[in-house]
Amino acid sequence: MTKLVINPSKKQSKINKEIYGHFSEHLGRCIYEGIYVGEDSPIPNKNGMRTDVVEALKHIRIPVLRWPGGCFADEYHWKDGIGPKETRKKMINTHWGGVVEDNSFGTHEFFELCEQLGCEAYVNGNLGSGTVQEMSEWVEYITFEGVSPMADLRKKNGHEKPWKLDFFGVGNENWGCGGNMNPDFYANEYRRYQTYVRNYHPDHPIHKVCCGANVDDYEWTSEVLKTTHNHCLKELHGNMDGLSLHYYVHPEGWEIKGSATDFDDKVWYKSLNKALFMETLIERHGHIMDEYDPEKKIGMIVDEWGAWYTVEPGTNPGFLYQQNTMRDALIAGITLNIFNKHSDRVKMANLAQIVNVLQSVILTDGADMILTPTYHVFDMYKYHQDAMLVDSSVETETIGVEDEWQVPNLTESVSVAEDGAVHITLTNLSLDKDYEIRTILTDYQVNEVKGEIVHGEMHEMNTFETPDQVRVKEFNEVEKTAEGIKFIIPKCSVLHLEVR
Structure with missing residues (x-):
């Protein structure tokens, strides 16, 4: 036995509800068809958002949603996604499938979605191909209530009051698709860009997230913290509330990945072994963070995690559409248990991705919707949100x-x-x-x-x-x-x- x-009675740390967060990117059928169908769609919707998807996500108490990427974030220019839909600029989504992005889902639509879900908003800014001014103006457009060019533009576009912005990512994967930067170069850019992510609401500050490491790149974590901090005094040069970490389970490795549905006993255990590696990553990156932040004021933000397999046969390889089995349920349960046990350092996590992409909780096909095994794990684990470990x-x-x-x-x-x-x-x-x-x-x-x-x-x-x-x-x-x-x-x- x-x-x-x-x-x-031996309480250890609060399990932030944000650990149960999700991620939505302009990728494949995640936003379009998965979440947003437009106001004129025959699929039941409220202001373009699928009613069935919204209700399903509310049931699992989705606490926070990250948008617009991902790699897409560092080529996204937010002004292309505001104003009348018929005049919004069309672009090619170079990262994901080479399809046309018509920008019909933009800032207003994202915050409409968050309001319907009753969740917090995590916006990822464009550091890779955007300017400091562009990022600063986006924050002003979203959050400033007074008289200013961006606040006036928001009002002109139909939203009088500002929105609450809870988290802001200053770039994404800047070691790779976000600019192929060296850690010291990115860290100096972070110091510069975050300066202009203004807190216009003192009673509702924006939590700023710095781009952290890809998997076990401990040098990135060390160099970024060294550059953003005064190494001797351990003081932060600027404001940082979180440092991200990305890790995906690839059963057969990055190139091959492996099927989502056709696997044997060996691949089952191999996949779960790789899921368990999340604990090693948290501990080792956490040890480096402890050198600069022993009081754990900076949260580890695992804002991309999950299983990544070969796409389903017959689907666009750039859309990353995959099925979801009991293996994914175990990967989710294992990973969420790890996050809970390390909730003194892990303050937010975002499963990749929410609908129709990678280890999603929901799949759609036209008007039809199904809930995946991963969804049902999140449903059972929702009681940990804001509880004490x-x-x-x-x-x-x-x-x-x-x-x-x-x-x-x-x-x-x-x-x-x-x-x-x-x-x-x-x-x-x-x-x-x-x-x-x-x-x-x-x-x-x-x-x-x-x-x-x-x-x-x-x-x-x-x-x-x-x-x-x-x-x-x-x-x-x-x-x-x-x-x-x-x-x-x-x-x-x-x-x-x-x-x-």
């Missing part, structure tokens, strides 16, 4: 089919909500073994337990023909004991228990 020990540990054994791709059989995280409920999330990575879990809750009297689970064979997925193949099901096989609870977690599953 496996032992899980939980001490609900508490001390917990689970006994594990090493499993897998090859020495190189071994994984622990279980991962977990536990939080206590404001109403006192204990929320346990647990993943079983094994393809062939269930585990009996003896849970010890220290100094805690169990009165009631509710459970829900996502599980199935590793290839199971939801399709437009079978939209409910994978879904959240009730889990009632929990026994109360003198020391806590006891239950069996099935193979290939993600489990959530609420204990009161």
